[in-house]
Amino acid sequence: MDVAFGNPGLLKIDKIKVGYSFADVPHGKADYEQINYFVNVTCKDQSFARSFSQASKKHAWTEGWVELDKDVWLEVAFGYTPSGHRAFFQFNPSKLTPKARATLEAATMLCLYEEWEGLAKNGHVSYVEFAYDVVGAGYSDFLCIDTRLQSINDMYMKVGGFYLGAKRARRRIAFYDKEYELFKNHKLVLGHRLLRLEACLRPPTKQRLCDLPKLVNPFAPTIVIDRKLLECCTPSFRMERFRKRVLIQGKNAQDAFSMAVGSGQAKKEFVQELCSLAPPWWNPTAIWEGAPATLDWF
Numbered sequence: 001m002d003v004a005f006g007n008p009g010l011l012k013i014d015k016i017k018v019g020y021s022f023a024d025v026p027h028g029k030a031d032y033e034q035i036n037y038f039v040n041v042t043c044k045d046q047s048f049a050r051s052f053s054q055a056s057k058k059h060a061w062t063e064g065w066v067e068l069d070k071d072v073w074l075e076v077a078f079g080y081t082p083s084g085h086r087a088f089f090q091f092n093p094s095k096l097t098p099k100a101r102a103t104l105e106a107a108t109m110l111c112l113y114e115e116w117e118g119l120a121k122n123g124h125v126s127y128v129e130f131a132y133d134v135v136g137a138g139y140s141d142f143l144c145i146d147t148r149l150q151s152i153n154d155m156y157m158k159v160g161g162f163y164l165g166a167k168r169a170r171r172r173i174a175f176y177d178k179e180y181e182l183f184k185n186h187k188l189v190l191g192h193r194l195l196r197l198e199a200c201l202r203p204p205t206k207q208r209l210c211d212l213p214k215l216v217n218p219f220a221p222t223i224v225i226d227r228k229l230l231e232c233c234t235p236s237f238r239m240e241r242f243r244k245r246v247l248i249q250g251k252n253a254q255d256a257f258s259m260a261v262g263s264g265q266a267k268k269e270f271v272q273e274l275c276s277l278a279p280p281w282w283n284p285t286a287i288w289e290g291a292p293a294t295l296d297w298f
Helices: 028-044 098-111 115-122 178-186 209-214 227-232 237-248 253-260 264-275 284-288 291-295
Strands: 011-021 049-054 061-069 072-081 084-091 124-135 142-146 161-164 171-177 194-201 222-226
Touching: 011 115, 011 209, 011 291, 028 072, 028 084, 028 098, 061 098, 072 098, 084 098, 098 115, 115 209, 124 209, 142 161, 142 171, 142 227, 142 253, 171 178, 178 194, 194 222, 209 291, 222 227, 222 264, 227 237, 237 253, 237 264
Parallel strands: none
Antiparallel strands: 011 084, 011 124, 049 061, 061 072, 072 084, 124 194, 142 222, 161 171, 171 194
16 A cells, blocks of 8 residues: 655645635725626636626625636635625635646736735635545545544445534544545546545634644544454453444444543543554644645645
C-alpha cells in the first residue's frame, strides 16, 4: 500500500465558501455597485458566466457561476439578509490551476472595490472542507469513529461512505470511497484505491480566510481503525463488546463505540486502546501540520 502518513501535500481544501458583508467595510456601497457591474458584464459574455438568475423579491438574491477553467467553477451569490447586504463566493481551491487562479482574481476584481485583497482581508469563511486522501487504502478495510460526535448518517454506507455528525453542525466528518465516487459521478477510472476523510466545518463568525490553519485540529477526535488489527488484537472487556458488535453483528462502528465506551477513566483507556489499532498513515497531529500548505493558492 502507498501510505500518506506525514505527507502534508495530501491534505487540501476541497471546498470553501467565503462570506462578505458590505456593511463591514467603509466602501460597502462601492462594493455593491461593483458586484452589480460584475453581473451585467458576465451576463453579456456567455463564455465567462454560465448563468445568473434573479431570485424572487422575497429573498432578493442573485446567484451564478463563473467558469475559472475547464470544470472549475466559482459560484457567486449576493443579496439581502436580516443582518444586511452580503455576498458569498464558493469554489474548490484544490482544483485551482494557474489559469483558474488568474480568472478568480479577475472575477473578484470585477466584484469588489478592493479586488482580491478585499476578499482576503474582509471575507469570512462560512464553510470549508479539509480533505485527506490516502492512496491505496480501501474503504472496506477500515473503520472510522469520532469521540465527540454522536449521530451518524449511514444511508450511503453500503455504497462506500457515511457522515459522522449532524448536517448543520459546526463540525462533521465524512469517510468514503473516493475511487468509487469519482467513477460514479465523473466516470473517471483511477486504477487504484483511494480513501478520503473529510472534515466539513462551519467556523465561528468572523473566521478570516488567512487564519484557517489556526483552527483547532478537526481530525483530533477522529479514530481510524484497521479491521485486520481489530480482528487480531487481544481485547479488553469493552473492546470485545465493540468487536462483536462490529465484526459479528454488523453494526456501524460509531454506534458500537457509543454503546461500549463507558465514562471517566474507563472511556479514556478504551479510546487509547482503539487508537492503538490505527493504520500507520493515520496521525491527526502530523496531518494537521500540513494545514498552512492548504492555503498556498491564497
